[in-house]
Amino acid sequence: KSLKKMGEESKHVAHCLVLAYPAQGHINPMIEFSKRLIQRGLKITLVSTVSFWNTTTPHTLKSLSSSDPQNIQVESISDGYDNGGLAAAESLEIYKETFWKVGPRTLSNLIQKLASNNNPVDCVICDGFLYWALDVAKDEFGILGALFFTQPCAVNNIYFHVYKKWLELPLSESEYLIPGLPKLAASELPSFLYDYGSYPGYFDIIRNQFCNIHKADWVLANTFYELESQVVNWLKEIWPLKTIGPCVPSMYLDKRLLHDNDYGVSIYDQNIDSCIKWLNDKTKGSVVYVSFGSMAGLTEKQTEELAFGLKESDCYFLWVVRDCDHAKIPKWFLETNDSEKGLVVTWCPQLLVLTHDAVGCFLTHCGWNSTLEAICFGVPTIAMPLWTDQITNAKHIKDVWKMGVRVDADEKGLVRRESIGNCIKEILESEKGNEIKNNALKWRNLAKDSVDEGGSSDQNITEFVAKLAQLCS
């Protein structure tokens, strides 16, 4: 090759269109991954739906498109419900049907528009939920395509087994042995496998994530090799899989440069100062942080049991109850609660909270982002899963990674105050709690190593970027 030709080649900056499913827990890791690609010189256009961008706080879009070096271009496609999104649809099933028709068309228009603006797309990286984007990339435009899984490989492998019908539904066994995974009781599988009739729309999306996986140039997973090595080894035999997580900002891993602008998007307003000021007064490791993520809520009865559990354990607690669930908090609690002892907020800067020295444990629903964040910051966990992948994540937290305990539910599925209180005591006060803390710190170090220079995820991203550059030149 002539020098001139090589020089020309090196000038091409690969352009990835990153398409995120419109939900908090899906967009956060994709933004963080996008930032890592930008740091390595790639151009990124981050795409979600018109309706989703409208629900994020103005702060979000400002922080994404500000003129810092991590500048991300933001674009939209339509889900057919530009005013209101899922909330404006009659049901998830109808929303999905419309989105699946309108989304591919508007994505295709967007790719054409970018090409005609002299900004052609080289690769589409789409959330596994929006698998149809891979068809648009490969079949319509002949460009590169990657599926991005926002949930753990363990869970994706279970769903893949369902898709392949290697795992038959309805569940009939009491235990399941799936390659790369520990033996799982039926009740430890993702809830959609025994409750799919209640959520046909979500179940359909989840099962079909694999329908065109053979077209993917890469399968990217928000996890790290050391955390899920056995299942990753197994899946790598059948998918072009690269683990690229945890998609949590590396500056947080170093507890440096903590700033709210550095992470994800926020669909809720948060009062950063009041949470952090409150935590600043508390002694090291004394606070229980309680949050159930951005989607599922507790029942009224469960909220009351939790309120009793927190009160009776006599610990400091920071409890996130979103606006939509606020009415479920019992009156007696609101009237008697001393906010110096227990602060209730509608949303908080979770990364800042988890990295705060005052936090001693995280009572969590085990959403995958919250799980990874707890791992990244070495925070011991009380697992209280509600639905979907959270059930299987909780199993791993307690029995595989041994970095937490799990609450018990009674025969009606209610987690009693005693169980919550016992778990808090176990983590904060017992000898076993110290073992769990040490395990949490072990995982924290492994997570950090994986994204540090030369670590497993860092290397995988390097290989991905190099291959992309080679294929696009």
Ligand code: UDX
């Ligand atoms: C959903 C599903 O529930 C989860 O099981 C799946 O793995 C991903 O999609 P969600 O319920 O929102 O996610 O939970 P999670 O994955 O934990 O994501 C929540 C995100 O919101 C985290 O990144 C967390 O840091 C952030 N958060 C949460 C805040 O910033 N502030 C809060 O007060 C609560």
